Amino acid sequence: AQKVTQAQTEISVVEKEDVTLDCVYETRDTTYYLFWYKQPPSGELVFLIRRNSFDEQNEISGRYSWNFQKSTSSFNFTITASQVVDSAVYFCARLTGANNLFFGTGTRLTVIP
Amino acid sequence: EAQVTQNPRYLITVTGKKLTVTCSQNMNHEYMSWYRQDPGLGLRQIYYSMNVEVTDKGDVPEGYKVSRKEKRNFPLILESPSPNQTSLYFCASSQDVLGEQYFGPGTRLTVT
Numbered sequence: 001a002q003k004v005t006q007a008q009t010e011i012s013v014v015e016k017e018d019v020t021l022d023c024v025y026e027t028r029d030t031t032y033y034l035f036w037y038k039q040p041p042s043g044e045l046v047f048l049i050r051r052n053s054f055d056e057q058n059e060i061s062g063r064y065s066w067n068f069q070k071s072t073s074s075f076n077f078t079i080t081a082s083q084v085v086d087s088a089v090y091f092c093a094r095l096t097g098a099n100n101l102f103f104g105t106g107t108r109l110t111v112i113p
Numbered sequence: 114e115a116q117v118t119q120n121p122r123y124l125i126t127v128t129g130k131k132l133t134v135t136c137s138q139n140m141n142h143e144y145m146s147w148y149r150q151d152p153g154l155g156l157r158q159i160y161y162s163m164n165v166e167v168t169d170k171g172d173v174p175e176g177y178k179v180s181r182k183e184k185r186n187f188p189l190i191l192e193s194p195s196p197n198q199t200s201l202y203f204c205a206s207s208q209d210v211l212g213e214q215y216f217g218p219g220t221r222l223t224v225t
Contacts, residue, residue: 044218098171100158105154
């Protein structure tokens with residue numbers, strides 16, 4: 001099966017701590033695309049990043065960074081100096097055929113002030 | 114403003130009463146999809162459409178129908194809703210098959 005596993009169901013951190021959300025994927029494809037989405041308490045889904053399998057460079061966007069490692073089939077997401085507004089459910093997803101985003105089960109992050 | 118809209122946002126209905134959830138996007142996107150979100154399961158694709166009059170099944174299509182008569186609209190139809198279709202539904206659109214998907218605000222459906 002081509003899965004996306006987010007083993008951390010819930011994480012709580014104190015504000016200003018760094019936190020890493022894990023994502024492990026399975027695929028038989030040589031070309032594939034991975035995504036992270038954020039779902040805040042208001043419920044909408046917010047796109048964070050898309051990464052293709054040919055680009056293994058780590059990406060940084062402000063306090064957010066992503067570590068893509070093909071050798072371990074992982075695409076982990078780190079928030080530096082967490083803030084209360086980062087509290088949300090975060091989903092890792094892989095694009096399968098036919099425009100289908102196959103989502104992990106999500107990690108609920110709570111940032112405590 | 115570029116957006117995907119869904120209506121209604123909340124709906125409570127009874128078993129067997131046909132309903133339609135509308136979805137519209139103003140970005141001229143080719144691709145549109147419907148997903149359902151259930152606790153502990155993440156989001157799963159119900160149906161998708163590659164263009165007008167072209168639709169196909171996703172991972173969980175049973176009990177649902179869709180149509181794509183216009184590029185901007187992609188309604189989700191439940192002909193005979195059942196309680197196991199109680200869920201949070203999202204419509205999404207993207208410019209191409211590999212691109213970022215933009216999601217609507219979600220429709221919370223309860224079938225009693």
